[in-house]
Amino acid sequence: MKARIYLFLALFIFVAVLPLQAEESLTWQQCVSETRRAHPDLSSALAFLQQAEADKRITEGSLLPQLSLGASFQQGGTTEQGIAASSSSYALSAEQLLFDGHKTSNQVASNEEAIKAAKYNFNAVSANVRFALRSAFTQLLLAQDLVGLTVEIAERRQKNVRLINLYYQGGKEHIGSLHQAQADLAQAEFEVSQAERGFALAQTRLASALGRDIHKPLRVQGSYRASDLSAEKPDLALLAKNNPLFQQLDAKTKAARYAFDAANSAFSPQLSLTSSIGRSAPDHWPFNAVDWRAGFTLSVPIYEGGSGRGRVSKARAVLSQQNAQERSGYLQIFDTLEQNWKNFQDARRMVVVQKKQLDAAIDRSAIANAQYSNGLVKFNDWVIIENNLVGAKKNFLNAEANLLIAEAQWIQVKGGGLDDQQE
Numbered sequence: 001m002k003a004r005i006y007l008f009l010a011l012f013i014f015v016a017v018l019p020l021q022a023e024e025s026l027t028w029q030q031c032v033s034e035t036r037r038a039h040p041d042l043s044s045a046l047a048f049l050q051q052a053e054a055d056k057r058i059t060e061g062s063l064l065p066q067l068s069l070g071a072s073f074q075q076g077g078t079t080e081q082g083i084a085a086s087s088s089s090y091a092l093s094a095e096q097l098l099f100d101g102h103k104t105s106n107q108v109a110s111n112e113e114a115i116k117a118a119k120y121n122f123n124a125v126s127a128n129v130r131f132a133l134r135s136a137f138t139q140l141l142l143a144q145d146l147v148g149l150t151v152e153i154a155e156r157r158q159k160n161v162r163l164i165n166l167y168y169q170g171g172k173e174h175i176g177s178l179h180q181a182q183a184d185l186a187q188a189e190f191e192v193s194q195a196e197r198g199f200a201l202a203q204t205r206l207a208s209a210l211g212r213d214i215h216k217p218l219r220v221q222g223s224y225r226a227s228d229l230s231a232e233k234p235d236l237a238l239l240a241k242n243n244p245l246f247q248q249l250d251a252k253t254k255a256a257r258y259a260f261d262a263a264n265s266a267f268s269p270q271l272s273l274t275s276s277i278g279r280s281a282p283d284h285w286p287f288n289a290v291d292w293r294a295g296f297t298l299s300v301p302i303y304e305g306g307s308g309r310g311r312v313s314k315a316r317a318v319l320s321q322q323n324a325q326e327r328s329g330y331l332q333i334f335d336t337l338e339q340n341w342k343n344f345q346d347a348r349r350m351v352v353v354q355k356k357q358l359d360a361a362i363d364r365s366a367i368a369n370a371q372y373s374n375g376l377v378k379f380n381d382w383v384i385i386e387n388n389l390v391g392a393k394k395n396f397l398n399a400e401a402n403l404l405i406a407e408a409q410w411i412q413v414k415g416g417g418l419d420d421q422q423e
Helices: 002-016 028-038 040-063 103-169 175-210 236-242 244-265 307-373 379-414
Strands: 024-027 066-077 084-099 218-221 270-282 291-299
Touching: 024 028, 028 040, 028 103, 028 175, 040 103, 103 175, 103 218, 103 244, 103 379, 175 218, 175 379, 236 244, 236 307, 244 307, 307 379
Parallel strands: 024 218
Antiparallel strands: 066 084, 084 270, 270 291
16 A cells, blocks of 8 residues: 555656656647758658759750850871871851740640649648647647646545545445555556656657657647637538649649640651851861851651650550549548548537536536545445546547547648648
8 A cells, every 4th residue: 555655656746847857848830830841741842843843944945045065176197107187176056946846845834734733742741741740739738638637536546545445444334445446546546657658659759740850858838729610511522622632633634634745746847947157177276267057957757666656655544544543532532521521520519528528527526525425325336426537537638639630630631731820
């Protein structure tokens, strides 16, 4: 018995001094600001967008004049006569694409859609990162409160043990009642230590969600109030089409369509304007005269061994695949919206129900304690009411945390990212 009391006191002291440790306290907005700057998934998505933009610049380069400058100097002779000669040349060449059947312009249009897809991908990644951050934030908020709740329950169990022990010593209760109270205390002490381990785990998960490489003690400041209080069901079809995942699929489909048009344009003639200016002469430098040339170059593909047709077939298959993925993605997003809307509304109502359950359990417990002290309620009935109170407190706390997570899931499936101001 004394060992349990000492264990409880040690756990209580450990919990009491937690705020005195060097813990960093963060608000939700502070977490959002740090994650926006430091999370590696966002950096990766941004680099992917930069690659798409670079691909467009590469393709657009084919539409601009192509300039090249060359110079050479050569010397040679024969070994028998010992005669040596040298020659020098230079040339500035230019080429401008005039027409290629819109192949390059279609490729540029495809690149533009790829850039849009990369931007939507960034928005989708931001939504996923926000959900992970909000979940980790809520879990740490819950873990903090759960530590306090388990300590409160353990204190209540300790008082019950002292009360039942007095009744047992006075002959009002039997040994079974005392053992049951001691077992409840042991369970409460275990839950205190379990809550402490859960608190440490929640700290680690929040640090990772922030994008931190170094983990240190953290606490969060927040409430269990949901920001989205709308009870009217929104237009899910519109939300699905505005979801960044669907918009990304739509942009990919358009990019595939332009790529297919570009592949078909590969059979068109290509017309370019070419010009050059330069000089070549033996044995002296600089040159006394300059040569120049200007003209047109026309090339018509006749036979490439079937590779052109192969590229067209591949582009057609890619377009067909993207069309199917876009339709499938819309259906999946719509179903997810429906499911998460239901979960969010259920979670909101569950908080109301659990609050009423808690209020009722508090009232019953107060009455039962007075009745038990006066011998009007038996131990078995009284302990059931006590357990109901403990369960009601835990259920209400979990319901509040589940509401925040359900709201975070609803915001995620709508496409809300780190720039979303809802808490």
